[in-house]
Amino acid sequence: MPKVQAGLTADGAGLAGDRVVAVGSTARVLVAAAARALRGADCADVGQPTALSRFTPAPESVRRAAAARAAGRVALTPAQTAEVDAERVARWIVDQYPRRRYPGVVLGSPHASAVHLAVALGVPWLPAAFEMAVHWTHGSVDRPRAALDHGAGLAAGLVAANPGLHVRQVHCPASRGAVAGQTVSLTARWRTLPLAYARFLADRLEPGASLLLVRDGRSWPVLDPGQGHSFQLGCPASGLDPVDFHPDSHALRQLLRAVGGDRALWEPPEVSAAGEQSEQGVEEGFETVARQWAQPRGHALHQVFFPQPAALSAATADLYRRWLRRAGKTGDRLVVECGRLLDPWQVVRAGLVPYWCENATRRSVEGAEWWLAGSEPFSSVDVLPESPGLRSPALAGLPQWLAVAAFGRRRRALDRTAARGYPVSPVPTRRATEVLRCQPYDLPTPPPLAFADALDGLREAGAPLGLTLS
Known part of the structure; x- marks a missing residue:
C-alpha cells in the first residue's frame, strides 16, 4: 500500500x-x-x-x-x-x-x-x-x-x-x-x-x-x-x-x-x-x-460522479425533501442558493429544501428552472442570486431569477439586497444567513440521515440526470 x-x-x-x-x-x-x-x-x-x-x-x-x-x-x-x-x-x-x-x-x-x-x-x-x-x-x-x-x-x-x-x-x-x-x-x-x-x-x-x-x-x-x-x-x-x-x-x-x-x-x-x-x-x-x-x-x-453541478443539486434537493417528510415536516419550502450565498445550518433549522446554483450564469439558473418545472410544486421559493462582481455575456438577468422565484405557489421571494447591485456589487455570505433567519423555525431538526438512505436517494433521484454511484 x-x-x-x-x-x-x-x-x-x-x-x-x-x-x-x-x-x-x-x-x-x-x-x-x-x-x-x-x-x-x-x-x-x-x-x-x-x-x-x-x-x-x-x-x-x-x-x-x-x-x-x-x-x-x-x-x-x-x-x-x-x-x-x-x-x-x-x-x-x-x-x-x-x-x-x-x-x-x-x-x-x-x-x-x-x-x-x-x-x-x-x-x-x-x-x-x-x-x-x-x-x-x-x-x-x-x-x-x-x-x-x-x-x-x-x-x-x-x-x-x-x-x-x-x-x-x-x-x-x-x-x-x-x-x-x-x-x-x-x-x-x-x-x-x-x-x-x-x-x-x-x-x-x-x-x-x-x-x-x-x-x-x-x-x-x-x-x-x-x-x-x-x-x-x-x-x-x-x-x-x-x-x-x-x-x-x-x-x-x-x-x-x-x-x-x-x-x-x-x-x-x-x-x-x-x-x-x-x-x-x-x-x-x-x-x-x-x-x-x-x-x-x-x-x-x-x-x-456528477456530469454537471445541476445534477447533484437536484438529487440532493429531492433527497432533502424525502428526509424532511419522513421526519413529519412538509418539505414544501425551497431556498435557491447561489455561489457563496448559503447557510446549511439555517436550512436545517427552518426545514428548507436547498437547491444550489454554482453561479449566476444562465446555464446554472436554467438547471434550477428545469428541475422546478419537473418537481412537485413548492409552497414557497426564496432565491438568493449571488452577484459575480462583473458583467459577462453568460450571466442570467434578474428576470430569469424572478422566473425561478415564480415557481412558488404562495411565496415568491427574490432577495432585494442581493438583487440591488446585481451583477456588479457582491454581498457577503452572511447575507444568506440574514435572509434565512427570517424563515420560521421548524424544530426539532430531523434525526441524522443514514448513509444507506442517502445513497439510495441519490441513486434514485440522480440516475435520470446522469449522476452515478459506485
Missing part, C-alpha cells in the same frame, strides 16, 4: 492555512459553512460587507481598479508561494471541525450540495483541493501566454516543496473579471491523501463509518507538459464553452471589452489534451489512496 504523503516542510513552518487558501474561494467558504453547521451555528460571521459595494454607481473602469486593489490586498506574493505547505493547509481544514466521533465523511469536489448532504448526515466535508491567488506584477487580463509563463514558475516551486500536489492554473476573465490580470489563480489538487486527513479520519471516524467521495465529472481543454503544473484557459463555471475563448469569438470580444482587455493581444497557448478533467475534478491518486486507507480499516468508500 502506498504511503500517505507527508509534507516536506518542517512541522509548524510555512504560511498558515487561512493565509494560503484564497479568500472567498468556494472550498474555503464551504468548509467554513460545514464546520459551523456541525457546531450548531450559522454563517453570520462568514464574509464581511465588501468595500466594492460603494462603487456600484461608479464607471466600469473605477470598479475594475477597486476590485484589483481589493484582490491585491489578500493575494500571496510570489515569494510567499515558496512557504506554502500543503500539509499545514490540510491541518487547518480539519482543525475547523468539532472534536468528536463521526459516522462518516464526505470528500471531494467543491459543491454546496455535497456540504448540505454532509450536514444532513452529521459529518464533515473535506475538499480534495484548495485555491490560491498570487500577485502578477505587470499582468494583463488579455495576455494568457504571459499568465502561463508567470504561473509555471510559481507552480514549479510549489510542486518542488509539495510533491503530493498537482497545480492547475486557471486564467478565466469570464469568472474572475479584471482580477485575472492582477493575480494568477492556482488550484492545488492533492494527488494522494494528506497525512492530516488520514490522521483526522483515524481519530474521528466511528467503527464501520463510510467515506463518500463526490467528483465533478466536467472536462476542459488543458495544456499539461507533465511537470506537475497544467494550464486551463477559461473554466466551466464561466458559463461559456471552450470555443468562446478563441480569438475570433464574439463572446470573447464582449467579455474583454467588459474587463478592460484588448482582443488584439489575446494569444491562447496550444492545448495538449482536449478532454482533461476541469480544475474542480479530483486526482485519481487521491481516490486510490483514500480507498487503500479505508478498506483495511473496515470503512467503505463510495463515489458519486
